Every structure is written in structure tokens, then in C-alpha cells.
Amino acid sequence: MDKYYVDFKEGEIPKYITIAKHIKKLIDGNKLEDGEKLPSIRSLAILLEVNNVTIVNAYKKLQGDGYAFQKMGSGTYAKRKDxxxxxxxxxxxxxxxxxxxxxxxxxxxxxETPFSNFFPVASFKDVLNEVLDRDGAEALVYQEALGYEGLRKSISEVFWQDRVHSDDILIVSGAQQGIDIISKALINNNDTVVVEKPTYSGALSVFKWRRADILELPIEKDGVDVEKFEKLLKKNKIKCFYTMSYFQNPTGMTYSIEKKEKILRLAEIYDFYIIEDDYLSELIYDESIEYKSFKSLDKNDRVIYIKSFSKIFLPGIRIGYLIAPLKFKESIQNSKVNTDISTSSLMQRALDLYIKEGRWKxxxxxxxxxxxxxxxxxxxxxxxxxxxxxxxxxxxxxxxxxxxxxxxxxxxxxxxxxxxxxxxxxxxxxxxxxxxxxxxxxxxxxxxxxxxxxxxxxxxxxxxxxxx
The missing domain is CATH 3.90.1150.10 (Aspartate Aminotransferase, domain 1)
Known part of the structure; x- marks a missing residue:
């Protein structure tokens, strides 16, 4: 009963409202279970040293606000609102x-994106004109399903120093579409997905839509707790682990290289895949933070890598890319084709030239x-x-x-x-x-x-x- 105790403050707020507000916080804070019986009117009135009418009014307010329901002859019960x-x-x-x-x-x-005033409009306009002069109407037609070959080669050369083949790169319309495509290709009803707690709401929505069983791991200063992760893996067969390895949304946390290597070992031992959403890793201000993605450390083809240019460049451009393990390459490419056939050809060509000319850097x-x-x-x-x-x-x-x-x-x-x-x-x-x-x-x-x-x-x- 101690958790129901309320310290009334002098003021104009009626006591029944203070009591109702306190019980709401108990419900929202998981200190009262959904459907848990609340104290009887008489017992709570005695505890709080108020009259029975005050408790009756507090319970009526809880019912009116959707936080309680009454069973005739049985009492009042807590109700957790969605x-x-x-x-x-x-x-x-x-x-x-x-x-x-x-x-x-x-x-x-x-x-969540850079201020549009910082976008180099004049510079990008020059690149667009250069592409149209060079390629003409061809710049406006659909590209092959993988995306514009020139852009894929530029990504391979500039961002991966040719360690990733251009044919293994798939152009997508931003990170959100990348997560959606991967989920359609890999995740079936009741498959288990592990996410960071908290995590990007867009990813949660996709996994819920796929009717996956979602398990959460609290995120710490340098990534999720690896020991808790292994305990979870011993009890559950999981399909994949979704992570934002740099400046995680929303916590801002970044994984240590040590934790990345441990999680990659767990992926090999327990046979699951890592969906790495490489979010805002370009914006490192603290020089002690070293950039090494899960994908760059991956020796066993366990990482599905997603990178969005929209977040760091301009949301309206809607371009990103993903790199899939060989095992899922075909199914993920098919999932992309079934989703939207092709990402904007003109913007792909313009971004390719922008990267090639060193303007991106x-x-x-x-x-x-x-x-x-x-x-x-x-x-x-x-x-x-x-x-x-x-x-x-x-x-x-x-x-x-x-x-x-x-x-x-x-x-x-x-x-x-x-x-x-x-x-x-x-x-x-x-x-x-x-x-x-x-x-x-x-x-x-x-x-x-x-x-x-x-x-x-x-x-x-x-x-x-x-x-x-």
C-alpha cells in the first residue's frame, strides 16, 4: 500500500485530482500492472486520511481518463492506456x-537532418546541369534494378576503397526503405528480431508490421550489454539484430570497436545477421571516436549494411544504399524491385558526379x-x-x-x-x-x-x- 501514499501540497488542486494523477504515474511507470486491482475506497481513504467521496471522485476520474475500469461488486482495476x-x-x-x-x-x-540553408544549392545545380548536358534524356529514364552503375562504382571506390564490389551495392530510396526491403526479404511472421532499447521508431514500425517477435536490449554508453545479449541468444533463436552503430537514434551512443567484434562473434556462433544502420557517422566531433563500421570488421558475411545520403545531405534527394551478404543478395534485390523498381535516375547520376568531383568530401x-x-x-x-x-x-x-x-x-x-x-x-x-x-x-x-x-x-x- 505504500506506493499509493500521496504527499498533498497546499494549493488550489483538489485532492482527488492529485490522487488520480499519482495513480496514473504508477500505471505509466509499470508500478501497477494492467488489470491489477486498486485498493478499496475505504482502505485508501484511511491511508491518505481523506473521506470516501474523495477516493470515489479520484476513481471516477481515472475511469473517465481511460486509466481504470470497474467490475460490479468486485472493485476498481488499473488499465494501461496505449x-x-x-x-x-x-x-x-x-x-x-x-x-x-x-x-x-x-x-x-x-x-534529424542538417539545416537546408547549409545545402550547396548552386554547386548541386551545376552538377545537375552537367549531367543533363552529358547524358540528355537518358538521365531521366529508369536505371537497372541495382541502381546507376556509375554511382555504385563511386560508392565502392570512395567509401569502401574497392573492398566491396559495385555489383554487391544496391541503391535504395533512403534508410527507411532499406529497412523495409530487408524485412520483406528476411523476416517472416513470428521471427525474432533484437533491437536496441530505445531505438529508431521507423524500424520498430517495420518490424511490428512484419509481425516479428521484438526483443529489446538496453543500450549503454558503448553499445548493448554483450553478456545480456548472449544470455538472450541462449534462450531464443533470433533472425537478426538491428543496430545504429554511430550516434544511435535517439540516445546518441556509439559502439566501441571491442563490442562490435564481440557481437560479430556472437552472430557467427548463434547464426544471426546484423542489420547495421550507419547513421550520421560522418559527423564525428570527438577525435577519440574511431570510425570502423560493423561491415568493415565483418569477416563472415554477417552484416547487412544500410547507409542513407538523405540524412546527411538533403532529405528530398532520397538516396541511400545497402550491401547484403551473398546469402540474401538475390532475395533483397528482388524485394527492392517489387517495392519500387528504381530510385531517381537523375539524382543518382548527379550524386555520382558530386562524389567523383570531390564536392561531397x-x-x-x-x-x-x-x-x-x-x-x-x-x-x-x-x-x-x-x-x-x-x-x-x-x-x-x-x-x-x-x-x-x-x-x-x-x-x-x-x-x-x-x-x-x-x-x-x-x-x-x-x-x-x-x-x-x-x-x-x-x-x-x-x-x-x-x-x-x-x-x-x-x-x-x-x-x-x-x-x-
Whole structure:
């Protein structure tokens, strides 16, 4: 009964509302099971030293808010709401509603891609014109299913130093399509997939759609716990492990090379495959972080590698690529053909030329300089204005920070999102990144890609005031 105890504060809030709010937090925090019987009206009234009517009103409010149900003659029972469905829809509708011109009224900390103002429009326009002059109408027709051969050769040469053959590279329309194609080719109903906890919501959606059995492994500072992973593998036959190896979305964590090598050994021993989503690895600010992907360390053809140019370059271009193990090469290529036949021919040719002429490397170097400054500033503002209200680990790269609210008994991330939105600040609550949404109510992601220095400081100040 101790968990039901409420410390009433003097003020205008009625006691029954305080009681109902406390029980909601017990339910959302997994401290009350779905369907667990709540204390009788009389016993809870005695514990909290209030009259029976106060408890009756608290239980009625819980029922009205969808957090409890009553069985005639038996009592009142806890009911866990599917906050992911309802809030995911709310979050999506908010972003749609304020998209375009209205978004300029807000300080946007939700962005996952570089600010469009940094995109070298004039340079890319020159490349597009050069492609059209060189190739004419041929630049606008469908390419072979694997993608434009020139681009595949450039990727092989520039990014893999020819260690990967161009015929093993498949061009896709971004990382999300890559995950979808792989899932269609590999994952069947009730196959087991292991994901990081928390993880990218788009990947969770795909695996749920494939009706996979999803198991979660908590992510630590240098990747998932390998010992827990092996214990899980001894009890379960898994098909694949989905990971974001650099600046993981949402936590910002990066795998150590040691953990990568251990997980690759586990993949060989327990016969599963690693889906590596190489996310934002170009934006390394901390020089102690060494770039070595799972794929580059893979000696047994256990890694399915996905890379998106959309995240780091320009979302509208929608180009990425994947490299599949020989065993799945044909089935994954067939899955791509059945999905959309071909990715934009003109954009593939333009990106190929952009990479060949060294413009890609120049663009990335400039972007790193700009965002390293913003990263340092954002970290400074978080420590200055949020202080002990939150805790976080500095990721050393990428475009966001993942924060844990220390005063979680007062404000959770959904409430923070709503209150910040009213003050024209947008954040991303952690509930969107968990299989069980309530696991993420203490966390939120804050990105710095879309806000300038003044906006960053102002926005973080507002968040700090809400968390007071």
C-alpha cells in the first residue's frame, strides 16, 4: 500500500485530482500492472486520511481518463492506456499542422537532418546541369534494378576503397526503405528480431508490421550489454539484430570497436545477421571516436549494411544504399524491385558526379565545422539552463542529445512536449522510441540541426523554466 501514499501540497488542486494523477504515474511507470486491482475506497481513504467521496471522485476520474475500469461488486482495476498509439498520432498531427511557413514561428528541436540553408544549392545545380548536358534524356529514364552503375562504382571506390564490389551495392530510396526491403526479404511472421532499447521508431514500425517477435536490449554508453545479449541468444533463436552503430537514434551512443567484434562473434556462433544502420557517422566531433563500421570488421558475411545520403545531405534527394551478404543478395534485390523498381535516375547520376568531383568530401568537411560549433554550444546551454533537472551523456558527434528528466515525478516528457509547444518550442518525447512506450516517459530528444545560436539558448531556457 505504500506506493499509493500521496504527499498533498497546499494549493488550489483538489485532492482527488492529485490522487488520480499519482495513480496514473504508477500505471505509466509499470508500478501497477494492467488489470491489477486498486485498493478499496475505504482502505485508501484511511491511508491518505481523506473521506470516501474523495477516493470515489479520484476513481471516477481515472475511469473517465481511460486509466481504470470497474467490475460490479468486485472493485476498481488499473488499465494501461496505449499511449504510443494516441500520442504518436498527436505528435504527428502537431508537426503536420505547423509545417511549412508556420514552423518558422517555432524553435524546432525535432530535426534529424542538417539545416537546408547549409545545402550547396548552386554547386548541386551545376552538377545537375552537367549531367543533363552529358547524358540528355537518358538521365531521366529508369536505371537497372541495382541502381546507376556509375554511382555504385563511386560508392565502392570512395567509401569502401574497392573492398566491396559495385555489383554487391544496391541503391535504395533512403534508410527507411532499406529497412523495409530487408524485412520483406528476411523476416517472416513470428521471427525474432533484437533491437536496441530505445531505438529508431521507423524500424520498430517495420518490424511490428512484419509481425516479428521484438526483443529489446538496453543500450549503454558503448553499445548493448554483450553478456545480456548472449544470455538472450541462449534462450531464443533470433533472425537478426538491428543496430545504429554511430550516434544511435535517439540516445546518441556509439559502439566501441571491442563490442562490435564481440557481437560479430556472437552472430557467427548463434547464426544471426546484423542489420547495421550507419547513421550520421560522418559527423564525428570527438577525435577519440574511431570510425570502423560493423561491415568493415565483418569477416563472415554477417552484416547487412544500410547507409542513407538523405540524412546527411538533403532529405528530398532520397538516396541511400545497402550491401547484403551473398546469402540474401538475390532475395533483397528482388524485394527492392517489387517495392519500387528504381530510385531517381537523375539524382543518382548527379550524386555520382558530386562524389567523383570531390564536392561531397568538401561539403561534409564544412558541415562538420558548422555542427561541431553548434554541438559545443548546445552542450553548454544544456548544462547552464537545465543543470541538475536532467542528466545526459555527451555523444561526441551527430545532431542531437538524449536527456533524462530527473524530476520525473513532477513532469514527464509528454507533458513537457505539450507545455513546450505552447511556448513555441518543439522537442521529441522518448515514448516514441520504445516497444513499451511508458518506458520512455522520463526521456526526450533535443536536436540542434534546425536552430541557430540564439534560438538554441532561448529554447533551452524555456525548457528549463518548464522543468522548474
Amino acid at each position: 499511449i504510443n498509439k494516441s500520442f504518436k498520432k498527436e505528435y504527428s498531427e502537431v508537426l503536420k499542422k505547423i509545417a511549412g511557413e508556420r514552423l518558422k514561428e517555432y524553435i524546432d528541436f525535432t530535426g 568538401e561539403y561534409i568537411n564544412n558541415l562538420k565545422l558548422v555542427y561541431k560549433e553548434r554541438y559545443i554550444l548546445m552542450e553548454k546551454y544544456l548544462r547552464k539552463y537545465l543543470g541538475d533537472k536532467v542528466s545526459f551523456i555527451s555523444p561526441g558527434g551527430g545532431l542531437h542529445f538524449y536527456l533524462k528528466i530527473n524530476n520525473s515525478n513532477e513532469v514527464d516528457s509528454i507533458e513537457l512536449f505539450r507545455k513546450a509547444k505552447e511556448k513555441k518550442v518543439l522537442i521529441t518525447p522518448g515514448t516514441l522510441f520504445y516497444k513499451v512506450p511508458s518506458d520512455g516517459r522520463e526521456y526526450f530528444r533535443i536536436g540542434f540541426s534546425q536552430a541557430d545560436e540564439n534560438s538554441m539558448e532561448k529554447g533551452v531556457k524555456i525548457i528549463g523554466n518548464i522543468l522548474e
